[in-house]
Amino acid sequence: MAGLNKNTPIPTEIKLHQTSRLLEVAFNDGRVFQLPYEFLRVYSPSAEVRGHGPGQEVLQAGKQDIHIASIEPVGNYAIQPTFSDGHNTGIYSWDYLYEIGQDQAELWARYLQRLADAGASRQAL
Numbered sequence: 001m002a003g004l005n006k007n008t009p010i011p012t013e014i015k016l017h018q019t020s021r022l023l024e025v026a027f028n029d030g031r032v033f034q035l036p037y038e039f040l041r042v043y044s045p046s047a048e049v050r051g052h053g054p055g056q057e058v059l060q061a062g063k064q065d066i067h068i069a070s071i072e073p074v075g076n077y078a079i080q081p082t083f084s085d086g087h088n089t090g091i092y093s094w095d096y097l098y099e100i101g102q103d104q105a106e107l108w109a110r111y112l113q114r115l116a117d118a119g120a121s122r123q124a125l
Contacts, residue, residue: 008094008095008098009027009028009029009031009094009095009098010027010028010094011025011026011027011028011094011097012026012027012028013025013026014026014071014079016068016071017034018067018068021036021037021038021066021067021068022034022035022036022037023035023036023037023040023068023081025097025098025101027094027098031098031101031102033097033098033101033102033104035097035100035101035104037066037067037068037083038063038064038065038066038122039100039104039107039108039111040068040081040090040092040100041060041063041066041083041085041087042060042063042111043100043107043111044060044087044089044090044092045090045091045092045093045096046087046089046090046091047089048087048089049090059114059115059118059120061115061118061120061121061122062120062121062122062123062124062125063085063122063124064122064123064124065124066083066084066085067083067084068081068082068083068084069081069082069083069084070082074091077093077094078091078092078093078094078096079091079092079097080092
């Protein structure tokens with residue numbers, strides 16, 4: 001994934017919607033993404049979730065009722081949420097948030113298929 005450059009859209013507003021469990025991110029190019037907390041958690045950019053290379057991703061199951069407890073800024077380029085399950089090592093850069101926002105439908109469908117293939121559930125056990 002490329003780092004920030006002059007073409008990277010920058011968020012103009014970031015809102016947590018706790019009732020609907022959505023992170024809303026408005027970018028300076030006019031795009032607005034509503035990213036469910038569960039989606040953000042299962043696509044965390046952390047090594048714990050993504051692994052250390054292709055094919056090493058760790059399937060995240062049972063995250064349907066996840067909440068974001070808090071969000072901390074990371075410099076001028078990212079946010080670091082703390083999820084209700086204690087996960088807090090994912091640093092979501094502006095370009096990563098934009099990328100997963102654009103590809104949300106495809107990524108979600110892929111996640112649901114991986115869960116089905118593994119016989120896993122979105123429900124916490």
